[in-house]
Amino acid sequence: MAGSGSDVPARSRWSAREAELLAITLQLLQQHGYDRLTVEAVATQAKASKATVYRRWPSKADLVLAAFIEGTRLTVVPPNTGSLRGDLLALGTQVCRQACEHGSTMRAVLNEMSHNPGLKEALQNEFVHQRRLVIDQVLADAVARGEADPAKFNDEIYDLLPGYLVFRSLLSAREPTDETVRILVDEVLLPILR
């Protein structure tokens, strides 16, 4: 994922067995929520020992963050629709879908982050950074097609689209819709970037 034009999602850092443990974690999370998830339940369902799980992920918070990152890894690919508008709409739709699907997990991870700087750093390095690269790629492609003016990119608010949509998905009572994404793209982002 180190930049230009790669279509291949970041490879998993986990073995097949580890990936299986993470998939079970994510499934139990979605069924029961963070607070009622236990490492024991994950180990039982995976026919593994608790020690096996703890050896790899020292706490429930570490396990859940790893499961969340692994579960959303395959979508870390530039959408390559052929137009800036199409790419931004696709990115926005993807953010909404993930935030909806993993909402309670994300809220729990964020709450844990308050007390756990290591978790915060991991989320930053393994989740946020990958998505930054996708946005950079979408903008670079738009510049190459003559669809956007790089002088208009303001690094400070590069994550305005995903940021607002995550706010709407996780923190507000108004879940974002396709229309929310369209308005953001057509009335906010495209006028700025062009």
Place this chain on the structure above:
Amino acid sequence: MAGSGSDVPARSRWSAREAELLAITLQLLQQHGYDRLTVEAVATQAKASKATVYRRWPSKADLVLAAFIEGTRLTVVPPNTGSLRGDLLALGTQVCRQACEHGSTMRAVLNEMSHNPGLKEALQNEFVHQRRLVIDQVLADAVARGEADPAKFNDEIYDLLPGYLVFRSLLSAREPTDETVRILVDEVLLPILR
């Protein structure tokens, strides 16, 4: 706060004694965080019985939400700087300050909301709605001064400014600065609204 031009913050719904219990809750929250806060500690510090606290707020989550709303109530006033730009800068700065000051409380309340629809509704009615009225007032004042075109207001994304800043404060590793607020106002909002 039912609309036009009122400068008076919404009156507290609590008695002096109740407000004192909430102030102590907020103070303990900021010292110890949500998870380590106990209703017992609040009661002890307030020289009240636990039953007194529980009679008013049936759970720790209810108590914390009430304390948070009460602690931020006095800032629910349109900034009245005399210009749309000044008002938006003031609103953005206020959002950043509150999200920073009450960050861990807000994260905890949001996490609780996942399991507690009543809490979600209370946050909506008592916190979000009040802030919506302030934004409506700022825009109405700007229209009255001829500074903004009401045809440009898109209700769907009325909370773009506070929403993105809350995202940056609570969910991202990049705390928003005065420069973040300025860029949002000058490069995103004012070009849309004028």
